Amino acid sequence: MGKIREFFNGVVSEMRKVSWPKRKELTRYTVVVLSTVIVMAVFFALVDLGISTVFRWFLKA
Template identity: 80%
Template sequence: MGNIGDFFKNVVSEMRKVSWPKRKELTRYTIVVLSTVIFMALFFALIDTGISELFRWFLAL
């Protein structure tokens, strides 16, 4: 049981050393991530639609 207590003491000690982002940085990073995800989703939806239409056109011949 002593090992579990030591483990959590070490976790708390290491968490105090972490450099957490400020609110402004966090907001900026969140916007970058969300805009990238939205862009990639739209990009792949467009590519998927194009490939699907190409296959429909090819199979209709």
Template identity: 65%
Template sequence: MQRTVNFFQEVGRELRKVSWPKRKELTNYTITVIVTVTFFALFFALVDLGISELIRLILE
């Protein structure tokens, strides 16, 4: 039991050392991630659509 308590105390000490991002930085990072994920989702959807059409043309 003491090992578990000691572990969580150490976790708490380490979390106090973390340099947490400011609100503006966090907002910028979040927007960057959302834009990047959206871009790649659209890109791969278009590539998938193109490949599907190409296969459909070949098989007809």
């Protein structure tokens, strides 16, 4: 039991050293991540649509 307590005391000690982002930074990071995900999703949807169209065109010919 002593090792488990020592482990969690170490975890708590290290968590106090962490530099947590402020609310404004966290909001900015969240917006950046979500906008990047949306842009990438649209990009890959368009690429998929283009490739599908090309394959359908080749199969009809």
